[in-house]
Amino acid sequence: TQLLEQSPQFLSIQEGENLTVYCNSSSVFSSLQWYRQEPGEGPVLLVTVVTGGEVKKLKRLTFQFGDARKDSSLHITAAQPGDTGLYLCAGARGYGQNFVFGPGTRLSALP
Amino acid sequence: NAGVTQTPKFRILKIGQSMTLQCTQDMNHNYMYWYRQDPGMGLKLIYYSVGAGITDKGEVPNGYNVSRSTTEDFPLRLELAAPSQTSVYFCASYSGGYTFGSGTRLTVV
Numbered sequence: 521t522q523l524l525e526q527s528p529q530f531l532s533i534q535e536g537e538n539l540t541v542y543c544n545s546s547s548v549f550s551s552l553q554w555y556r557q558e559p560g561e562g563p564v565l566l567v568t569v570v571t572g573g574e575v576k577k578l579k580r581l582t583f584q585f586g587d588a589r590k591d592s593s594l595h596i597t598a599a600q601p602g603d604t605g606l607y608l609c610a611g612a613r614g615y616g617q618n619f620v621f622g623p624g625t626r627l628s629a630l631p
Numbered sequence: 632n633a634g635v636t637q638t639p640k641f642r643i644l645k646i647g648q649s650m651t652l653q654c655t656q657d658m659n660h661n662y663m664y665w666y667r668q669d670p671g672m673g674l675k676l677i678y679y680s681v682g683a684g685i686t687d688k689g690e691v692p693n694g695y696n697v698s699r700s701t702t703e704d705f706p707l708r709l710e711l712a713a714p715s716q717t718s719v720y721f722c723a724s725y726s727g728g729y730t731f732g733s734g735t736r737l738t739v740v
């Protein structure tokens with residue numbers, strides 16, 4: 521049983537399309553992070569959200585933390601082939617607690 | 632600025648063999664971690680360390696051992712390799728976010 525669920529598991533879209541991926545849990549998290557992982561490499565941190573309802577933008581990527589701090593979403597506007605990768609969310613249940621990772625959403629943005 | 636460096640990048644082991652996965656970081660981070668990544672399963676925590684001389688088990692520690700004699704180095708030891716240990720292993724350090732190495736792809740045959 522996964523503490524964090526991510527959906528969809530796979531997503532294939534055309535360049536220029538918009539998309540949203542989701543990270544859900546029944547647990548409350550003190551903070552949540554999103555990572556992107558490219559083939560043959562380790563995950564790279566994109567953002568950290570800590571406040572319920574918080575929205576952060578990183579160029580064409582918009583991250584939202586749910587009001588109850590149990591879920592999060594990542595929206596990509598006008599996807600580009602460079603957005604291709606595995607998107608992982610990771611949640612911490614308390615200050616100083618280790619993060620638990622979701623299984624990831626594998627995105628293919630085709631030219 | 633190398634960040635987190637893992638060696639080797641690839642390795643094939645026979646059942647029952649042992650090996651050490653090396654990990655070193657140059658950011659002076661106290662927190663270091665070892666994860667394994669299997670398809671569709673995300674990252675599972677094997678062991679972690681909050682500083683030199685201190686280590687603790689994560690979610691899936693069986694079959695592995697670690698040591699932390701210095702802040703920089705956090706090697707992972709596999710004793711008596713089993714096919715279930717076929718995976719991609721990532722070392723990471725933490726300071727506000729994880730910095731991961733590029734991984735070791737291990738196959739046990």
